[in-house]
Amino acid sequence: MSPQNSALWLPKPGAPFQVGPAPYTPPAASEVVVRVRAVAVNPIDGLPGFLYRLALPWLTFPAVVGSDVAGEVVETGAGVTGLRPGDRVLGHAFGVDKSRNRAAESAFQHYVVLMRHMVSPIPDSLTFAQAAVLPLALSTAATGMFQQDHLGLAMPGAEPADHADTVVVWGGSTSVGSNAIQLARNAGYQVVATASPHNFDHVRTLGAAHAVDRNSPSAVEEILERIGGGPLAGILAIGSGSLTKTVPLAARAPGGKRIASAQPELFTRITRRRARRHGVRVSSIWGGTLKDNEVGPAIYTGFLPSALATGAYRAAPDATVVGHGLAHIPHALRELKNGVSAKKLVVTL
Numbered sequence: 001m002s003p004q005n006s007a008l009w010l011p012k013p014g015a016p017f018q019v020g021p022a023p024y025t026p027p028a029a030s031e032v033v034v035r036v037r038a039v040a041v042n043p044i045d046g047l048p049g050f051l052y053r054l055a056l057p058w059l060t061f062p063a064v065v066g067s068d069v070a071g072e073v074v075e076t077g078a079g080v081t082g083l084r085p086g087d088r089v090l091g092h093a094f095g096v097d098k099s100r101n102r103a104a105e106s107a108f109q110h111y112v113v114l115m116r117h118m119v120s121p122i123p124d125s126l127t128f129a130q131a132a133v134l135p136l137a138l139s140t141a142a143t144g145m146f147q148q149d150h151l152g153l154a155m156p157g158a159e160p161a162d163h164a165d166t167v168v169v170w171g172g173s174t175s176v177g178s179n180a181i182q183l184a185r186n187a188g189y190q191v192v193a194t195a196s197p198h199n200f201d202h203v204r205t206l207g208a209a210h211a212v213d214r215n216s217p218s219a220v221e222e223i224l225e226r227i228g229g230g231p232l233a234g235i236l237a238i239g240s241g242s243l244t245k246t247v248p249l250a251a252r253a254p255g256g257k258r259i260a261s262a263q264p265e266l267f268t269r270i271t272r273r274r275a276r277r278h279g280v281r282v283s284s285i286w287g288g289t290l291k292d293n294e295v296g297p298a299i300y301t302g303f304l305p306s307a308l309a310t311g312a313y314r315a316a317p318d319a320t321v322v323g324h325g326l327a328h329i330p331h332a333l334r335e336l337k338n339g340v341s342a343k344k345l346v347v348t349l
Helices: 049-055 135-146 175-186 197-205 219-227 242-252 265-276 295-310 326-337
Strands: 005-010 018-022 031-040 068-076 088-092 111-115 119-121 166-170 190-195 210-213 232-237 258-261 281-284 318-324 343-348
Touching: 005 326, 031 088, 031 318, 068 111, 068 135, 088 111, 088 135, 119 295, 135 175, 135 232, 135 258, 135 295, 166 175, 166 219, 166 242, 175 190, 175 197, 175 232, 190 197, 190 219, 197 210, 210 219, 219 242, 232 242, 242 258, 242 265, 258 265, 265 281, 318 326, 326 343
Parallel strands: 166 190, 166 232, 190 210, 232 258, 258 281, 318 343
Antiparallel strands: 005 018, 031 068, 031 111, 031 343, 068 088, 088 119
């Protein structure tokens, strides 16, 4: 007998979410099924109807959405190695991605199908709620930093080579920024991060050598001073207004003049034209592309398991659990719209 599954369904763009039965889908080759114990919410999960059509025009309705998963493996498909039923894991669910586009692979349900190479075991010391904060933010940061079409930095590892280059993370206290700082440090780079002053300690504890007030009128000058004469490896631009500040920063800094933008593609495209005049290359990150190249497995199966186990990598930012059960996810999405700082909202299942 297959387990009984339930999901949080989105009947159509803009409609209210509805909890209802969902089929249990067994894993195909190189897939695993995970019993979901915690999910985190992201802005893309709760878009207004017209923005769903703009951001995810391919999505088939009724849909199940959600990307951030932590739970227990219940079944593995052919060819899966390194995981077995009962293992505690986190994973990036790709049900809303254009190349997958099926409800069975989205996070907001009790049993989800995940791609094996986008799943990482987690240590017993890490709760499911805290583990759930990682996947989408980790994937977005890793895509921007390590894919060759973005910053193309050296990959992280247990004993990375030290680089003289500096990575600037504009928006260091965000979920993506919290992961970008740690990835850069575990790859051997120095990090300068922007944040609000009350989050300076947060970005420093993650590995940033320097923290700069993102709202300071002299932020660009302060970052250039912190970089000094060393080369710039690249900039990750996260959050509203980040491109306005990072283009002149990249134009003036010694070294690499590349910006990987986590801003919506429309904003990035407009800035890209202006940036070219200053010799700056701006690329737009889609946090799902790493599943189709070497970066995804290098992070999720090569780097993350041991880094979490040894404490070299933290699940950050902190999780704030706002409810239990699928019916509480819409509440979490409403709270997310009100804004959060240096934390991520989680629902346990």
